[in-house]
Amino acid sequence: MSIIGSFIKKAVDLGEALTHYDSPVEEQEKVLRDLLETAKDTAFGKHYNFETILESDTLFKTFAERVPSHDYDKINDNWWHRTLAGEADVTWPGSPDYFAVSSGTTSTSKHIPVTDEMISAIRRAGIGQVLALSEYDMPPDFFEKEILMLGSSTDLKEVEGHLEGEISGISASNIPSWFEFYYKPGKEISGIEDWDVRVQRIAEEAPNWDIGSLSGIPSWIELMLKKVIEYHGLNNIHEIWPNLMVYTSGGVAIDPYIESLNKLMAHPLIYIDTYLASEGFLAFQSRPETKAMKLVLNNGIYFEFVPFQDRFMAEDGTVRPDAPVLNSMEVTEGVDYVLLISTVSGAWRYMIGDTVQFTDVERGEIIISGRTKFYLNVVGEQLPVNKMSDAVQKLSEQKGISIKEFTVAAVRREDGEYINSWYLGADEAVAQSDDVAQLLDDALRESNKNYDVARSKALKGVEAKVIPTEMFTKWNERTKKKGGQVKMPKVMKEEDFREFEAFVEGR
Structure with a gap:
């Protein structure tokens, strides 16, 4: 069988298994039993007595009652710091060869264990996503085209017996041999640490590739495409990659x-969303009729x-022990839920930091609705x-501009009153006018009752400034690093916001 036939067969066989099953609840029970059985002899499994949880007739309920929820700081302080130090069998059998290092938008820095089992799971989910392309009426030869994956560097750092890097770099460094035929920019270029140098090499090699799909964070993909177009003096990217049809995004709204x-x-391309986090590959868009x-x-x-809901959240930001816990068939469409995951990398009832809404319970389809800590509620907003993104999108349409980035904070004025201060990133030159803040405020008041009440009481005003999108990129480059999975926080603490404000104003 040819490599192309092998690729398609793997996609069909593995993808079908991932996207088709009789009972979501039964599948999830099997996953949980396998997790508990595998980890029952770890330090974590013994501490929470996984053996007796496995004997329960109400597995989901008993698991939720016996094992507390964790955010990163809680599980790291109590458990994962031991794994990072080289101790084996802490929350998962053995010692992981990899740690996904994330600069984080809710924590300063994270070291998340990535086991061989998780790498395999990410690979299977990726193949399942490839299968889903069959739902998009792709031409047969599409599956012969190459895939340009613009992630973080695959030149992982060796630290005290393990390798560290961003999850995209770890995944790319572990691609199966049969996939190397399709994978661009290839291991040599993807191993270049300096993002600008890596993109320069991509531009130089671009004529030698037949790219059919792109994958990566939108802001960095756009900069890469502009570099290729500029380097070769093109009018558009299809002049060099005529068969480019698909862009698979992940991590931020496309x-x-x-x-x-x-x-x-x-x-235009076919745009497909995925939900790949440092903790695992959670979901992907499987059909063209929805963005979920x-x-x-x-x-x-x-x-x-x-x-x-506030009443279900503890002061430390984790889920309260008495909070209701639902499975994927017990949820209600259109309601915000805190997402907890337990994984083959030894995350247990782990708050990934996202809130999700179900758009179709039967199909198990979701959208990411926000972040548990990207939630502005200083004075009751x-x-x-x-809701912020919807208001910004409405403002974009009203002003006739494309606003790609934003950040906001509740800041205290000199008179002691609070206002919401916004920075909005757009490529077009925009004349600053008072109506930007007014239009944004109006949209938020119209769509959010609590915000409207706050505006009549403790929240005394709204300020908004439109700045070039590149200012967000430059800030990320200065404070974190360029490319990879770097994302701008949508909500900032006042102290961090003041630093960003000083950067924008050149102070």
């Missing part, structure tokens, strides 16, 4: 970037859902990120 990406194309993503419920990750 919608604000579609308009500007389309300007770099001879024709299908949870991968039978691939080493057990999911729990807690209604995102109670603004989740999805």
